[in-house]
Amino acid sequence: MKFTAIAAGLLGSLALLPATLLAQTAAPAATDATAAAPAATPSAPAPRPAPPTAEEQLSQAQATVLLLTRRVDSLRLSYRQQQRAYNDLGGKFTSYLAGQKLSQSTRFSLAKNNVRATADLLLVCHSRLSQLRALVQALRNANEQAALSSPTDANPLGISLVDYTKSLVAKKVVDKNQGRRLVDLAAHLTTNSLVKTLPTVGPMLNAVGELLTSVRASSLSSDGFSAAQVTTIEQGLRPTLDFFTALDAARADNQASLLTLDNELSVLQHQLSQLYRPYVQLAAYQEDISAYYTAPPAGQPAPSALDVANVGRMSNYVAASLPARFTALDQAFARAQNQPDILDPDSYLTPANNSAEAVVQLAQQLQSLTDRLPVITNQYSAAIRAAIAQGQQDNLIKPERATKVIADETRRAKDAAETYQQARASERFGETLAGVKPLFKLY
Numbered sequence: 001m002k003f004t005a006i007a008a009g010l011l012g013s014l015a016l017l018p019a020t021l022l023a024q025t026a027a028p029a030a031t032d033a034t035a036a037a038p039a040a041t042p043s044a045p046a047p048r049p050a051p052p053t054a055e056e057q058l059s060q061a062q063a064t065v066l067l068l069t070r071r072v073d074s075l076r077l078s079y080r081q082q083q084r085a086y087n088d089l090g091g092k093f094t095s096y097l098a099g100q101k102l103s104q105s106t107r108f109s110l111a112k113n114n115v116r117a118t119a120d121l122l123l124v125c126h127s128r129l130s131q132l133r134a135l136v137q138a139l140r141n142a143n144e145q146a147a148l149s150s151p152t153d154a155n156p157l158g159i160s161l162v163d164y165t166k167s168l169v170a171k172k173v174v175d176k177n178q179g180r181r182l183v184d185l186a187a188h189l190t191t192n193s194l195v196k197t198l199p200t201v202g203p204m205l206n207a208v209g210e211l212l213t214s215v216r217a218s219s220l221s222s223d224g225f226s227a228a229q230v231t232t233i234e235q236g237l238r239p240t241l242d243f244f245t246a247l248d249a250a251r252a253d254n255q256a257s258l259l260t261l262d263n264e265l266s267v268l269q270h271q272l273s274q275l276y277r278p279y280v281q282l283a284a285y286q287e288d289i290s291a292y293y294t295a296p297p298a299g300q301p302a303p304s305a306l307d308v309a310n311v312g313r314m315s316n317y318v319a320a321s322l323p324a325r326f327t328a329l330d331q332a333f334a335r336a337q338n339q340p341d342i343l344d345p346d347s348y349l350t351p352a353n354n355s356a357e358a359v360v361q362l363a364q365q366l367q368s369l370t371d372r373l374p375v376i377t378n379q380y381s382a383a384i385r386a387a388i389a390q391g392q393q394d395n396l397i398k399p400e401r402a403t404k405v406i407a408d409e410t411r412r413a414k415d416a417a418e419t420y421q422q423a424r425a426s427e428r429f430g431e432t433l434a435g436v437k438p439l440f441k442l443y
Contacts, residue, residue, distance in 0.1 A: 104339045111343065111353040111442055112326050117435040118356045119279050119318055122272060124432045125363050126315045129269050132370060135419055136262045139377065140255060142412060148247055148405065151190045151207040157391070158401040161186045161207050168236040178225055182233065185214055202251065205244040208237055239394035243387060250383030257376045264369055268362060273311050275359050278351035280314060283321040343442050350442045357438035373420060381413045
């Protein structure tokens with residue numbers, strides 16, 4: 001009604017515009033006629049502004065109409081927004097009233113079903129976490145074993161630092177005595193325990209770096225390598241150095257990504273174990289579970305206090321015991337004189353039901369972490385393939401060796417992907433997650 005009255009007033013103002021414009025055009029005409037009469041006094045009349053032309057008057061009228069039209073549109077938009085907000089509020093209020101009308105027996109039944117579904121989701125999450133962490137740790141160990149960086153004949157790519165140095169001496173301009181010294185130095189480095197045990201870089205990469213350092217140091221002595229020989233050796237070793245640098249970078253990036261993923265999964269495992277408390281109380285689990293609730297600081301890896309085997313035993317117990325527990329609750333609810341007491345917030349059923357939202361949020365976080373694993377694996381495989389392709393281009397690797405290593409890496413990635421898919425397919429994660437109603441709460 002208010003909007004209709006405002007619109008009617010604005011339209012009435014628009015109807016008065018022609019009369020107003022006529023009055024404005026008639027007034028200057030009368031003034032001109034008076035100015036044409038003889039002057040009553042000798043003093044000259046003051047100059048008057050020229051009347052607006054018909055075009056100016058039309059432009060002014062159009063501007064006024066446009067202003068009023070915009071004002072009407074603004075009022076119409078504001079009215080629609082208010083109506084939409086009112087409708088939304090009314091819908092929420094209606095839903096709230098409908099929720100309040102649920103009988104205690106209906107609320108009790110919904111709570112039981114939700115608790116059962118959430119307990120199933122916790123069990124599935126624990127199963128996925130255990131399998132996923134085992135797979136991540138296996139991949140970390142496999143990648144360490146497949147570092148492809150032995151400086152000896154044991155290297156699966158067939159690159160031996162001694163053999164490569166002999167080839168370098170034969171192809172490059174290095175005199176016989178200096179060449180023998182270079183080969184002996186390479187042989188010493190391949191047996192050096194420091195080269196083999198350094199954890200920060202691959203042994204082959206470190207051996208090549210040590211060889212170059214020794215060559216440069218030798219150039220400072222009177223009987224050492226000359227500047228030209230140092231340049232020749234550096235240029236000859238550069239492809240090997242670049243190749244193993246790329247391999248080591250792929251390994252280091254992959255290890256860091258897997259370690260980060262494992263730490264995040266460990267933290268998530270602790271968070272999920274903490275949500276078991278109301279379910280454990282509901283199922284009357286007898287074992288002391290205080291050690292399961294040691295939460296790590298934010299952003300820090302989870303401590304080793306969490307015994308995953310204990311959590312697995314606890315989750316299986318809860319899942320197996322809830323049906324009998326619900327049967328007992330049904331009987332208690334039927335006998336209760338004051339049935340709302342069984343839904344009291346201090347009881348076990350209400351906290352378990354109200355924790356569903358937190359469980360769903362952690363389950364969705366687990367889904368995100370699960371999807372990250374194949375990305376990490378594919379990135380590592382791509383980096384290894386690119387490094388091997390460059391090594392072949394630089395004539396470092398024989399074709400049959402490269403083919404075998406790529407085949408081994410392909411098989412390893414395929415096995416990891418199949419294990420990952422089997423773990424996901426066997427747990428009904430999506431189906432179980434869909435059965436939980438996270439926003440249904442009891443107060």
